[in-house]
Amino acid sequence: MFEPIAVSTHVLAGISARWPELAEPWSMSVAGELHELCVRYNAEPIAVLPARFGLVVKANTPDGQIVLRSSPDPNGRHQGAISVALAQIGVSPQVHEVSTTDHGTWTVMDMIEPGTPLGDQNVLPEPEQVAAMLGPLIGQPAPTSDLPNLVDWLRDRLTDDRLRDLAPGCQVASTKERRAALADLDTLALNHVPGLCHADASPWNVLAGKHERLYLIDPRGISGEVSYDAAIIALKAAPHRPVKLTAKAISTTLNIDARRVLAWASIAAIARV
Numbered sequence: 507m508f509e510p511i512a513v514s515t516h517v518l519a520g521i522s523a524r525w526p527e528l529a530e531p532w533s534m535s536v537a538g539e540l541h542e543l544c545v546r547y548n549a550e551p552i553a554v555l556p557a558r559f560g561l562v563v564k565a566n567t568p569d570g571q572i573v574l575r576s577s578p579d580p581n582g583r584h585q586g587a588i589s590v591a592l593a594q595i596g597v598s599p600q601v602h603e604v605s606t607t608d609h610g611t612w613t614v615m616d617m618i619e620p621g622t623p624l625g626d627q628n629v630l631p632e633p634e635q636v637a638a639m640l641g642p643l644i645g646q647p648a649p650t651s652d653l654p655n656l657v658d659w660l661r662d663r664l665t666d667d668r669l670r671d672l673a674p675g676c677q678v679a680s681t682k683e684r685r686a687a688l689a690d691l692d693t694l695a696l697n698h699v700p701g702l703c704h705a706d707a708s709p710w711n712v713l714a715g716k717h718e719r720l721y722l723i724d725p726r727g728i729s730g731e732v733s734y735d736a737a738i739i740a741l742k743a744a745p746h747r748p749v750k751l752t753a754k755a756i757s758t759t760l761n762i763d764a765r766r767v768l769a770w771a772s773i774a775a776i777a778r779v
Contacts, residue, residue: 552564640707741771
């Protein structure tokens, strides 16, 4: 029998701060929508997985384990499009469904096993593992023409004095730092060709599968470039190792410009992504 699953107060507080107009309608409907999806997939929820701004549920089905994810993010439909595109080239789990309502988006996908996030491993993956994951993105077009653009998204963050999604204990960068980052962003934009990009390859969005293969989950939903994904991994996956060393190792293996990766990493750090 289906047991209603409650969203934690911590997650609700985060959603209320980030999307105050969506928090109540999303929280009021998410349990019922989950029930309907579980009936459709003959799924039995077995665990609520960690999430900052949504509900992520692991469930058993007759065909194997799946993950049902709901987010009130207004950019949800774009995230769904990226998820499908990444799945089609084999770097994300298979997506069974993406459905959007007025107050949120559901994504139903296969479960990656063992599915341990890099953030729980405290080790930097080998450059070859990163290249195997990011390499298929090179040269891939954005899945839809109406995706927000990485350059515009970063510019909005760098000009926002009151970012609402800062990590605990983090503050907006100084005006001087942000002006310098904006100048660097303008330089990168000159040669930027928007394409398929995950755009949030933090250690919690990179999962280890079988045979040490890495998979991407929970994309940001914007067009961008592989150099940016490499930059985020270099910036966040090994916080105690110089970013320059990590960026160079990944760039060499991917055969991309290490200077461009480092520039993206610097901008992302100042934009507090």
